């Protein structure tokens with residue numbers, strides 16, 4: 001089943017000049033880029049996006065980090081997109097990420113972990129709709 005997922009190349013990876021290399025990995029893994037936009041988000045925008053993590057000890061630092069510089073918002077499509085992107089990303093904590101994954105190559109810490117990917121169908125629908133309008137997703 002063809003499926004869409006939502007992804008972010010996070011500010012650490014953009015700052016480190018890894019945007020092109022991460023896009024190449026995504027391309028090599030046969031994802032279609034449905035929509036893509038580089039922008040700097042505000043802290044309230046980050047708080048709304050990560051609302052599910054509100055109250056957790058890392059929430060405030062995470063939202064500061066996500067609003068600290070430009071990032072790249074993307075909607076990606078392929079068969080089994082949600083699970084396949086998570087496999088390509090590797091574990092949330094790069095210390096536990098497998099060889100060959102994006103986080104193993106590009107992430108420095110559990111917070112500054114280079115890339116985000118939706119963790120399920122409902123989350124993907126919320127996250128795509130949070131950042132992109134329907135007319136941008138054709």
Ligand code: CMP
Pocket residue numbers: 053058062092110111112113115116117
């Ligand atoms: P992401 O996949 O974007 O989803 C939530 C984010 O919170 C996660 O990647 C990390 O950037 C961050 N995160 C999760 N757990 C921790 C933690 N224990 N400490 C700091 N940041 C975390």
